[in-house]
Amino acid sequence: MASEGHGHDLPGLAHHFDSYAQQRDSATLGMWTFLVTEILFFGGLFAAYGVYRSLYPEVFRASSHTLSIQLGTFNTVVLIASSLTMALAVRGGQTGKGKLAAALLVLTLILGSVFLVVKGFEYHEKFVEHHVPGASFHFEGPDAPHAQLFFSLYFLMTGLHALHMIIGIVLVGYVAIRAASGAYTPENYNFLEGTGLYWHFVDLIWIFLFPLLYLIGRH
Amino acid sequence: MTTTPSAARTAGAAMPDGSPRTHYLNATYGLKSWLLTRDHKRIALLYLVSISVFFALGGLMAVLIRMELATPEGDLFQPDIYNRLFTMHGVLMIFFFLIPGIPAVLGNFLIPLMIGARDLAFPRINLLSWYLYSIGGLFTLWALLHGGVDTGWTFYTPLSTNYVNTSVITVGVGIFIAGFSSILTGLNFVVTIHRMRAPGLTWFRLPLFVWGAYATSLIQILGTPVIAIAILLVAAERTLHIGIFDPKLGGDPILFQHLFWFYSHPAVYIMILPSMGVVSELVATFSRKPIFGYKFVAFASIGIAVLGFFVWGHHMFVSGQSIYAGVIFSVLSMLVAVPSAIKVFNWTATLYKGSISWDTPMLYALGFIGLFTIGGLTGVMLATLGIDAHVHDTYFIIAHFHYIMVGGAIMGYLGGLHFWWPKITGRMYPLFWSKLSAIVIFIGFNVTFFPQFILGYLGMPRRYHSYPPEFQVLNVMSSAGATVLGLGYLMPLVYFIWSIRYGPKAPSNPWGATGLEWQTTSPPPVENFLTQPIVTAPPYTYPAPKRAPEVTRGV
Known part of the structure; x- marks a missing residue:
């Protein structure tokens, strides 16, 4: 683009x-x-969840108890493990160990996919139990008419989270290929670091979703 | 940062009069060089063209609305067509002209120049913003061609979710995508202002336009995601009937209003803050005085951005919100008047004993101060619970926010465009016609919208295509004023385009202003500066260099 006035010709450093x-400070702040x-x-x-949970606490607790706490806990562990492999991968990129970083990124990708598969089983279970909002929705318990709100929020929140996971998996796959080809150097591993931050963020969202959706009212 | 070694090389290729042979406009040619550019200056021009198209379309809707309202009977359009007209007018003007307008055009062009950088921090994301904006705009236009949408630009539930049969989702998708563009622009500006400032350019040496753009970006970053999720929920409600906003299923329609106004009230400050930044530049330059109370004006921008997030409930005084919430929102809304008034008083104090010149940008700036003051003071009236209950959903509201958005934001935008046009294009525009345009727009605006204050106070509701005959005189005045206003807006369009080809060449610093952007050539080179500027003084060290003869002599 720029035909004049390049300040430098350093590899991997944008002209401006x-x-x-x-460059690294800008990328990190941007992310x-x-x-x-x-x-x-x-x-x-989260605001909508807060409003309806305070309006209909009984049915929210009852609906929450239909979720599988075993699968939810398993997924939480999987995601936290994937954050560990991600953090190690970023460290690998930073120290110029591209192959190691790529291997750890593939591991991250696998853990992320395991999470999604388990989530798929949970969705299937809800479908079988007629807990998917819509015409065939069915729920028995206190204040049953308002149970649909809980499950609407459940599917919206976990669905949006899963969408972020899918985007994250695509990004992780991309940086894994780049890392294997040695694209990341101690000077410039910004894209890898940005992907890492994003992955940890998606993990953190789950850390809030899990207690709100699965654990309420369990002592 | 150091002086770039190659800068001296390019400086050698200068014309005898000191301006370089190549600049950002003639460095490369062809459609591809524009559509794939990463130069912030070219992207600003891409935005200028696209937002002008949406402004013209939104304006066309306004023309049709005022034609219908010239007579008390609903004789030009069916009521449902009229509903679509005012909805599309609002959607196009707010989401596709006012919100992207000043940040994306003037901010894009000026922020790197004003802070002595070669580009924004993320040039590719900047181009992506423009594409997202365009795709969002095309979605909305497509919806417009398929019958548009008739919910009002506010998309209130349950009307938008359960009752209307128009392109709510298509327009929603358009706004959602354009929102991404807005977020990315804000993010780019924040990172650029934090990380790309020239050596010596401390925060309190930044031009006030940059402070305004920074405050605007904060709102874009923090507010826009909330309307995105609100739109997503409306779309989910319409397609899947999940019940979040449906009282039949236990949902709460008011929750939508909360989410909507959490963004859409701060969005008003996305529109006005950049204009305030422009006016600060203009008032100092054309009074030949340092701005009075620089830090107060700078912090007032941040203050407005922060306070703006705590006032959304004043849109819901009569929506069933609790009276205690209403009282708190009323008091908080009045607090916004404090930083706003600080700005107006400081501009006035800058004018005091200044050596004022009546150039076109200054006429627009003075128009802004007057009209914004009226808009702001009526805003304080509306923040009062009792008055709001009386004039809610009347033309009083319409008049109030048009004084802010049209009288304020657009006057500032046009003032800025006239001020920086010589820098952007390297050409001067006709001084006589441009001064006339400022006066015509000012008069046309007041004749259009002042009668609407009276109409609203007398009780004429908004969003109706017919009205009792006793309101006709004021409505005809308003429609007549709109005609004048429309002609006023056409004038800059004509002479700006004329000036690109026939306007006299502009010098580097036609107004004798102090900002960094005036120290480079007009138009600037691709890399903005031939040598890395180093800042050693605060802004607005007037009296400054003499004004160029092109300006004083006239064209």
């Missing part, structure tokens, strides 16, 4: 930055800022 440090917007995006759903 003066140093690798400036954190993006995650702030994500928090507010989910925040709308």
Whole structure:
């Protein structure tokens, strides 16, 4: 693009930055800022959850108890493990160990996929039990008419989270290929680090979803 | 940061009069060089063209609305067509003109220049923003061609979810995508302002336009995701009937209003804050004085951005919100008047004993101050619970927010466009016609919207295509004013386009202003500056360089 005035010809440093440090700081700040917007995006759903849970506490507790706490706990462990492999992968990219980083990223990808498969089984179970909102919705218990609200929020929140997981898995696959080809150097591993931040964020959303949806009212 | 070694090389390729042979406009040619550009200056021009198209379309809707309202009977359009007209007018003007308008056009062009950077932090994301905006716009236009949408731009539930049969989801998708564009622009600006400032350019040496853009970006980042989720929920409600906003299933329609206004009230400040930044630049430049109370004006921008997030409930005084919430929102809304008034008083104090010149940008800026003051003070009236209960959903509201959005935001936008046009294009525009346009727009605006204050106070409700005959005189005044206003808006369109080809060449610093953007050539080179600028002084160190003869002599 620029036909004149290049400040430098350093590899992997965009023309409008003066140093690798400036480029890295910008990338990191940009990613954190993006995650702030994500928090507010989910925040709308958390607000809706808060409103309806306080309006209909009985049926929210009863509905919550139909979710499988075993599968939810298993998925929580899987996601936390994937965050560990992700963090190690970023460290590998930072220290120039591309092959190691790629292997850890593949492991992250597998753990993320396991989460989604388990989530799929849970959705299937809800479908069989007629807990999917819509014409065939059926629920028995106290204040049953309002159970649909809980399951609407359950599917919206976990669905949006799963969508973020799928985007994350695509990104992790991409950076794994790049890492294997040695694209990340101690000077510039910004995209890998950004992907890592995103992955941890998606993990953290689950850390809030799990108690809100699965654990309420269990002592 | 250091002076770039290659800068000296390019400086050698200068014309005898000091301007370089190549600049960002003639460095490369062809459609591809524009559609794939990552140069913030070219992207600003892409935005300028696209938002002008949406402004023209939104304006066309306004023309049709005012034609219908020239007579008391609903004789031009069926009621449901009229509903679509005012809805599409609002959607196009707010989401596709006012919100992207000043940040994406002037901010994109100016922020790197004002802070002495070669580009925004993320040039590719910047181009992506424009594409997302365009795709969102095309969705909305497609919906428009398929009958549009008739819920009002506010998409209130349960009307939008359970009752209407129009393109709610298509327009919603359009707004959702354009929202991504808005978020990415804000993110780009925040990172750029934090990380890309020239050596010596501390926060309190930043031009006030940059402070305004920074505050705007914060709102875009924090507010836009919330309307995105609100739109998503409306779409889910319409397609899957999940009940979040449906009272029949235990949902609460008011929750939608909360989510909607949590963004859409701060969005008003997305529209006005950049204009305030422009006005700060103009008032200082054309009074030849440093801005009075720089830090107060800078912090007032941040103050408005922060307070703006705590006032959304004033849209819901009569929606069934608790009276205690109403009282709190009323008091918080009035607090916004404090930073706003700080700005107006400081501009006035800057004018005081200044050496004022009546150039076109200054006329627009002075128009802004007057009209914004009326819009702001009526805003304080509306924040009062008793008055709001009386004039809610009347033309008083319409007049109030048009004084802010049209009288404020658009006056500032046009003032900024006139101020930086020589920098953007390297050409001057006709001084006589441009001054005339500022006066015509000011008069046309007031004749259009002042009668609406009276109409609203007398009780004429908004969003109706017919009205009792006793309201006709004021409505005819308003429609006549709209005609004048429309002609006023056409004038800059004509002479700006004329100036690109026939306007006299502009010097680097036609107004004798102090900002960094005036220290590079007009139009700027691709990399903005031939040598890395180093800042050693605060902004607005007027009196400054002499004004160029092109400006004083006239065209």
